[in-house]
Amino acid sequence: MRKYDFSKVRAVFWTALVAGFLLGGMGMTNTADAAFKVGAKKCQECHAEEAKVWQGTKHFKSFKTVHKDKRAKKIVKSIGDKRMKKSKTCNLCHYSGVQKKEGGKVKVASGPSCESCHGAASEWISVHNDYGKGVKRDQESASSKAERFKKSEAAGMIRPEKLFDVASNCVTCHGLANPNLDPNHAAVMLDNGHPLKPGWEFVEYSQGSVRHRFYPRFGGANQETTDAEKSQMYIIGQAAALVSATKAASNSDHPKYKAAQQERIATATAALDLIKGDVPEAGKLLSDPSVENGRALWEAIKGKDLTGAVGSKLPSSYK
Ligand code: HEC
Ligand code: HEC
Ligand code: HEC
Ligand code: HEC
Structure with a gap:
């Protein structure tokens, strides 16, 4: 027996996808063209304190536990997938897939991480902290700062x-x-x-x-x-x-x-x-x-x- 009207579900799915892209265009999600996640280790190089906090959260710790949950096995099977880490669906929310370069291999590196909340960083990581050549933080002009924020957001950063x-x-x-x-x-x-x-x-x-x-x-x-x-x-x-x-x-x-x-x-x-x-x-x-x-x-x-x-x-x- 068919429980759901699939033609409708499909239409809705495409609507959702299109909406996703529209939102992406407005900086809501990180579809900023080819943006991909670079991984928390990169962020940690400059944001050690934030990384320490993250490592104390369920977002970080669940990486080692959630797939072992009894419910996880049942849920992943229910949508026709085998393993949580390999499931595209579970990956939407439970994991951070990290890449070295555009089009490169995606490695499931952690649970929800910095870039799950701040946006996939490949296009903004070197923009968001760039005060300008030879300019220190406290020397940056207000207009340059505003410009930097704007550029970071356009590149997919959720500030x-x-x-x-x-x-x-x-x-x-x-x-x-x-x-x-x-x-x-x-x-x-x-x-x-x-x-x-x-x-x-x-x-x-x-x-x-x-x-x-x-x-x-x-x-x-x-x-x-x-x-x-x-x-x-x-x-x-x-x-x-x-x-x-x-x-x-x-x-x-x-x-x-x-x-x-x-x-x-x-x-x-x-x-x-x-x-x-x-x-x-x-x-x-x-x-x-x-x-x-x-x-x-x-x-x-x-x-x-x-x-x-x-x-x-x-x-x-x-x-
Ligand atoms: C090379 C050093 C460096 C790296 C690597 C780095 N950041 Fe930053 N980040 C900074 C600096 C410096 C600032 C402060 C910018 C400023 O003064 O507005 C900053 C600011 C931020 C802010 C606050 C922005 C705001 O608008 O208030 C966030 C969020 C952030 N970084 C996230 C990240 C994430 C996530 C990563 C990894 C993907 C990352 N950073 C990697 C140096 C870095
Ligand atoms: C749309 C986002 C989203 C997707 C997709 C998703 N999950 Fe979740 N999942 C969550 C959130 C958020 C929680 C935490 C809910 C809470 O307790 O607040 C969660 C919790 C869980 C839990 C309970 C963990 C615990 O510690 O209590 C299991 C098990 C789970 N998910 C399995 C899966 C599996 C398997 C898939 C893929 C088939 C999946 N999830 C896909 C968002 C998602
Ligand atoms: C990419 C998806 C994703 C995003 C974005 C996300 N979370 Fe989560 N969050 C999860 C999942 C998945 C879990 C559950 C992990 C588990 O139980 O295994 C979770 C768990 C948590 C927990 C632990 C809850 C508990 O019962 O212990 C807190 C707190 C939390 N999230 C807060 C937030 C806040 C605040 C934001 C936004 C600033 C946020 N999350 C954004 C996916 C996400
Ligand atoms: C669950 C979502 C979530 C995750 C994961 C997360 N952040 Fe944040 N981040 C936030 C929120 C929300 C704020 C805003 C805090 C405020 O202004 O009250 C924030 C603020 C910041 C800021 C500015 C404030 C500060 O602490 O300096 C930086 C920098 C930052 N995050 C970097 C990171 C880095 C680096 C990681 C990973 C190691 C990370 N964040 C992980 C949600 C998240």
Whole structure:
């Protein structure tokens, strides 16, 4: 018996692929043409502190464990693949495939890593830290810096300051909503025990094991995030979930998948309702959950203290 309408699933799959490329063009994912991952070891050469933090996370540690999980074997079989590390589908979220050069052999090097969150780096690694010939960091002009940031983003870098883009990227994995994931695979994976936690929340998941805030603007220490910043992150995490879940829900007819996405939409809507009276961009995003409107919301609340409206929603402990 055919459970799903495959012609529809296929159409949706292509729509998702095209959407993926469109998003890529806007710097949302790393389809920046031929961009590929160079691997965390390269980043570590200059970002030793960040690497140390990453090595303490589940992202890093799961590389040695997740494929041994009983559920993993069942799930990977359910979509017709044999081994997790070799499965293109599992690789979308669980692993970092690293290349030495364009078109070179892809080596599954680690779990989700620096470039899973900051974008595949082949095209931006030598751009993002280039202050100009003979110019030191504190001598760089504001316009040169702005230009460097712009170039890095165009080359596929997801810069930490672009919080909506950062959060949107987390939820492609954590909402089981990668635009390149075949919705039919997502459905079968869910039926075979793959987790999908509709309650995933950006502050809770980013401020524990994952948090690294060393580099220049934080003055060298792994600085705690202020409550005002967390209130912005809470809203942006929900905004990212709203955009992602709306798209994901429309891509699938699978009841469990759809229900989970609807739950994410409901939570996000309730969160944005809390600020929409003061921030018109929140209302605009609610009526049209697009990437542009999500980014506009971030620009509107950046630097604002929203703890009055959402302080009670902030988690008291972190993952
Ligand atoms: C050769 C040294 C070097 C390497 C290698 C390197 N970085 Fe950087 N990175 C820097 C410097 C220097 C800065 C600070 C740039 C500045 O002053 O804005 C930076 C900044 C960053 C930032 C913050 C950017 C911002 O806009 O605030 C991120 C994120 C980052 N690097 C990620 C990575 C990742 C991921 C890798 C590996 C793929 C990597 N870096 C490899 C030197 C390096
Ligand atoms: C769209 C992204 C995505 C894809 C594709 C994906 N996973 Fe996952 N997987 C996740 C995330 C995110 C988690 C963690 C969920 C949580 O607990 O918050 C996870 C958790 C798991 C877990 C539970 C691990 C644990 O520590 O509890 C197993 C097992 C698993 N995945 C197997 C697979 C297999 C096998 C495939 C390929 C068929 C696969 N996943 C494909 C995102 C994905
Ligand atoms: C490329 C996919 C991917 C991206 C992007 C990603 N994650 Fe994950 N994350 C995973 C997977 C897969 C797991 C589960 C690993 C396992 O259990 O084996 C996970 C686990 C975690 C955990 C551990 C949860 C626990 O129950 O212990 C935290 C915390 C986390 N992610 C936070 C984040 C945050 C915050 C972001 C964005 C800034 C992010 N992740 C982006 C794939 C991803
Ligand atoms: C789970 C997603 C995730 C992973 C994995 C990750 N980062 Fe980040 N990174 C972030 C987020 C989110 C921020 C923004 C922090 C903030 O501004 O509060 C950030 C900020 C940064 C910054 C600027 C702040 C600082 O600490 O200097 C640098 C540099 C950076 N990351 C480098 C790296 C490197 C290098 C790795 C790998 C060793 C890495 N990141 C792994 C999500 C991630």
